[in-house]
Amino acid sequence: MEWIGFDADDTLWENETFFRSTQAGFARLLEGHAPPERIAAHLFDTECRNLARYGYGIKGFMLSMVQTALELTENRLPGEAVAEILAMGQEMLAHPVHLLEGAAGAVEALSDRRRILITKGDVLDQERKIALSGLAERFDAIEIVQHKTPDAYAAVFARHGITPDRFLMAGNSMNSDVLPVLQAGGNAVLIPHDLTWLHEQGDDPDHPRFHRLERIADLPALVAKLTP
Amino acid sequence: MEWIGFDADDTLWENETFFRSTQAGFARLLEGHAPPERIAAHLFDTECRNLARYGYGIKGFMLSMVQTALELTENRLPGEAVAEILAMGQEMLAHPVHLLEGAAGAVEALSDRRRILITKGDVLDQERKIALSGLAERFDAIEIVQHKTPDAYAAVFARHGITPDRFLMAGNSMNSDVLPVLQAGGNAVLIPHDLTWLHEQGDDPDHPRFHRLERIADLPALVAKLTP
Known part of the structure; x- marks a missing residue:
């Protein structure tokens, strides 16, 4: 060769491990609205639907998390939760390698x-x-x-x-x-x-x-x- | 040469014209919370602060719009408004050239x-x-x-x-x-x-x-x- x-x-x-820990935080944020498996499945589905639009990467993942949270709560998502999702994504972007x-x-x-x-x-x-x-x-x-x-x-x-x-x-x-x-x-x-x-x-x-x-x-x- | x-x-x-018309829709979405000039100034400031983090492009612009709307409403932003911002960005991404x-x-x-x-x-x-x-x-x-x-x-x-x-x-x-x-x-x-x-x-x-x-x-x- x-x-x-x-x-x-x-x-x-490491990469996926940061996505997974963010996903765990995301599931905690939405507890009370849906069981963790349904949250994970819906997020995965949203990511797949958005892949052609957003491509791979953290910004698209952040947008898919916000969309998933809105859909799972039928738009009854408090502003604090949206701010929390943005903060989780910004933390991923700043994460050491x-x-x-x-x-x-x-x-x-x-x-x-x-x-x-x-x-x-x-x-x-x-x-x-x-x-x-x-x-x-x-x-x-x-x-x-x-x-x-x-x-x-x-x-x-x-x-x-x-x-x-x-x-x-x-x-x-x-x-x-x-x-x-x-x-x-x-x-x-x-x-x-x-x-x-x-x-x-x-x-x-x-x-x-x-x-x-x-x-x-x-x-x-x-x-x-x-x-x- | x-x-x-x-x-x-x-x-x-054309590019900026789509950003501008989206910004106009964004200002309408937040009317009642701040005058249009303050909304535009805050969005510009957020975009500049996020440039090193998000780079140029529509996904970063979408995230900056959501952040600006949260900050201007002190997180009292209805879920419908967040969904509307995502829809405006997705429309920009799908826009013809x-x-x-x-x-x-x-x-x-x-x-x-x-x-x-x-x-x-x-x-x-x-x-x-x-x-x-x-x-x-x-x-x-x-x-x-x-x-x-x-x-x-x-x-x-x-x-x-x-x-x-x-x-x-x-x-x-x-x-x-x-x-x-x-x-x-x-x-x-x-x-x-x-x-x-x-x-x-x-x-x-x-x-x-x-x-x-x-x-x-x-x-x-x-x-x-x-x-x-």
Whole structure:
């Protein structure tokens, strides 16, 4: 493998855990209006309905929380609760970046390959996290895309002169980091995170260019095995 | 001039007019709580305070409207009003793109130069407008940046091998399209829009590489005059 692609959220650093703790606070805010499972299901549904409109990222998540709260209370939501939702989102936006165990070491150990960070979502928020991660300088290229589709990967390959079969993408999401890369002719390794958003889950594909690891710390060994 | 840079919002297509009509609806929503000027001033202040956090774009504007309404009513904002603000923002996100008079013709007339679209803001929303504009295919390159700083322009120049003194940026904003380009060594032409956001205004610089036009339709003639 000449090129190693790294997903960022929940592959290099924590992300979903902040969404989950915010969701827990959101459910507490609405207790009395609906049971926690119904709140979570309605929020997930609102996020999915809004994905084409808002894209991925915290600002869209904030707007979906406000909308969900209004819908669940039939607009009988006190202003304080709306203000609380805004404050929760602003806290997420200001949150420090926590690198996952082994992430920095794996990126460092692969310095003899070309390393490219490929992440999706809100550009401003992703740039903030990349800067705070301290890893920005390690990458030969950084790509922030709106959706990780096969076409989006093909465009990244074209932009950097990447030969797909010499590219390995490492990430925690089957739907974003694995399947579209395989479709675009690349190799992919799934490194699941304890918390992976429902929208990102999927079954293991039966594919010769698919791999799976438990820990990102094992990525350098996999790369060495694939290209001795 | 070998390269012509085009700003998008309020240079090629209407943008501020939609913000203004939404702001008028927002002021109507809050009438009884504050006079219109105070509502507008408070919204502008909230937007400025949130710029580093939310960046440019409609989602951040929606969140700033909700926050402003809460602050002006001391959280006594009915849920219906919050729902109305979300609906106004979603309408902006779905709004068709109206090209400004002469914009398509000017872009077309400069087909013997290299044309690059340089816009700032929310990537998803900018991509939507670029696609709807019907102009995407006319450009040799499209750059969506977070802030139009001298460094951001220098990075665009480096990425595309642009010699600054052979680059002319055309746009409606002194602070985003003119001053940072001059600082980065390029040429700039201000084409004011009737409605230019307060945050973007500024005095004409006394600078040999600065130009001013009343209408984008005159841009091809200016380019011909500068590089006969």
